[in-house]
Amino acid sequence: MTLLFENCTVLPMTAERSEANCFTGWVGVEGRRIALVTAEASEAERWRKEHPDVRVVDGCGGVLMPGLVNTHCHMAMTLERSYADDMALMTWLNDCIWPFESHLTDDDIRTGALLGAAEMLLGGTTSVVDMYWSEEAVFDAVEESGMRALLCCSYLDSRLEAFDRDLPALLEKCAGSTRIRAGLAPHAAYTCSTENLRRGVAACERYDIPMTTHISETLDEQRIIGERYGMSPVACLDSLGLLNDRLIAAHCVHLSDDDRRILRERGVHVAHCPTSNMKISSGIAPIERLRTEGVNCTVGTDGPSSNNDLDMWEELRNASFLQKVATMDPCAVPAYELLRMATVNGAAAIGHAGELGVVREGALADLVLLDTRKPHWHPRHDVVANVAYCAKAADVTMVVVDGEPVVEEGRLLHADLPALFEKSETIVRRIAALR
């Protein structure tokens, strides 16, 4: 499809620093990529004539920007949204989450992932890093939704199907996809033996795929790993060869100076999940320090049972405001840097550095159009601050992924939402009856 957005404030996210280079202009899409970015009416007109079949989209004065990248999620856990809140962590896991999950079929996982993809796309999140088992079922959901994803097959010592079943099945499916890539996800240092962690490293090398894992989420994890190995989770995983520039490390809440240095030196991408860290009382990650020390910091929602939604705009606000109060520095994680975390940095984390998360000719066309004709967008002193600190998921009117429209006028093109809602309720009722 060939598209031409006109009458937009373009937020390209190509500037390195906060002098954001917004402009009123035109953006053209041809095939999977952005083919035109211009502030010149004459250039737009020439491009339009060269593409007689182009569909012209009126941006209505709104903001056109890169789609957001959610670097840590468990999409199927939408089925556990608001299932178990306001509980101590181990009660939550032992009495609620794990028993519920033990009843999930692959088809349930597909339904949960579809629900998650629907929520994310409607809110302008175009890429996701997912970590769960049966990722081949998640693949089907993501493929159907039109979203971009890095799907990582999760394993722990008591569940090792990722190696022989999930990952081969997922790799086969991904071979035919331009939008979906496969990865591996050891659950964490405290749930995987050193043998199984090393096995993960070997598998990533063999298949040439990235990895994601949970690192230093809670103080309990620090204690367990300290007792077991006499070192921090970061040092432990580094000693086993997991830390490199193809690893996305979720959480990283409790870090020593050495831990931060190691993460930086290895080029690890950090997926900061502030809402989850707040809601389950994990702690406050030292994101401002990591960021200023040169670590690539990105943002993730985590799963909906510890959030309770997949709203990257709220996640962004938390990523900035929590740092401001924790460091007592109102300049921490300023607006433009915050937007970089969810666009440019997220794209780099999923292996698309420079060709995603920006509005630039030649980049992959993952675009979000925001309707700014609402009170919370006015007045417009500063578009970057408006987007970072005021934009809402419901402001998203159009979403393009890999050059294809997936949301139009705030509605999903590839989903039957009432049927999806009914299916999710049926799953919940079935599992409730089993317990």
Add this chain to the structure above:
Amino acid sequence: MTLLFENCTVLPMTAERSEANCFTGWVGVEGRRIALVTAEASEAERWRKEHPDVRVVDGCGGVLMPGLVNTHCHMAMTLERSYADDMALMTWLNDCIWPFESHLTDDDIRTGALLGAAEMLLGGTTSVVDMYWSEEAVFDAVEESGMRALLCCSYLDSRLEAFDRDLPALLEKCAGSTRIRAGLAPHAAYTCSTENLRRGVAACERYDIPMTTHISETLDEQRIIGERYGMSPVACLDSLGLLNDRLIAAHCVHLSDDDRRILRERGVHVAHCPTSNMKISSGIAPIERLRTEGVNCTVGTDGPSSNNDLDMWEELRNASFLQKVATMDPCAVPAYELLRMATVNGAAAIGHAGELGVVREGALADLVLLDTRKPHWHPRHDVVANVAYCAKAADVTMVVVDGEPVVEEGRLLHADLPALFEKSETIVRRIAALR
């Protein structure tokens, strides 16, 4: 107007504890008040026949609940939304906020307040406590918008017009209103002399009106008051007679054990503003302690220049999640208590205990209908948690204040938004040209 809501999940907020008494049912409104609350079809049918002119509203399976009460705001500061972000507090105030505000006319303040009221009503906030100068101009905006408000004339030593000009003018206007009440607002202990604080107490007694003020927002304030009076801001204001059950104390971030005891013993209502406290690095208020010790805790957005929006749903999430991470207790401020803060507790703070913030026969009809036909509302394990942790401003489809619809199908009935946006931009351009 007579209204009958049908096909709703009613969240009445009348239960004391978290066993929230939601039910599928009908709610009737007659004049300014709720006249019917029932789960019985036969009762609803009888009421409908007794009211042949009733307008029946199909809730489409959504949630019907009390409108939210925002207990701390500076509505006119919408004009400074995203005007000056990511700055140290004193730079922000001295170089940006105060110079900008020095150019505001009463008509500008009215426009800013209209913009704030529009944003709040669209998001389901039906009552607001506002603190600013020229509240008689804010009155005109609130009256036009259809919102409920407690408007408090602000003063400090260098600006004392509240006593002789603003308050008399506002009281005269309020005399004819069922929705709008007047109050007085000394800015803070550090900006008002003891003489002017005592003068405020006397004025509140004379006119029989409530008061609001900023208390213990920052460590700087603690230090200044400590140096000036040898005590905490709470103790200082108590010694001057300001603390009682008709005072709304905004912020209360830095409190000693004694401060908390005094607030509780005096029956002071606390307006917790977590987003503002986070964004300008004020600190984390001990809300979980205050709440469990018996202080009436409510929620406020503060002004849009330190937030940057007036979204009470995001404010609620921050009020809970920030406590959970600060106390390292995931059970802190659980979902139902959180909703009480923004409904029942807020209503008590503005002098409407028992007759507002609840869906109960005889209560004032301030109601919000939420559209739940969206992915982030599914599945529905727990309606209370869904509302507290997932609801969005944009889910609000209908809002009734004092028995009158003000929002229908997500649109304001009494506002010309494009004209309002243009007017706010004109003000900003005019002030920019002056500087």
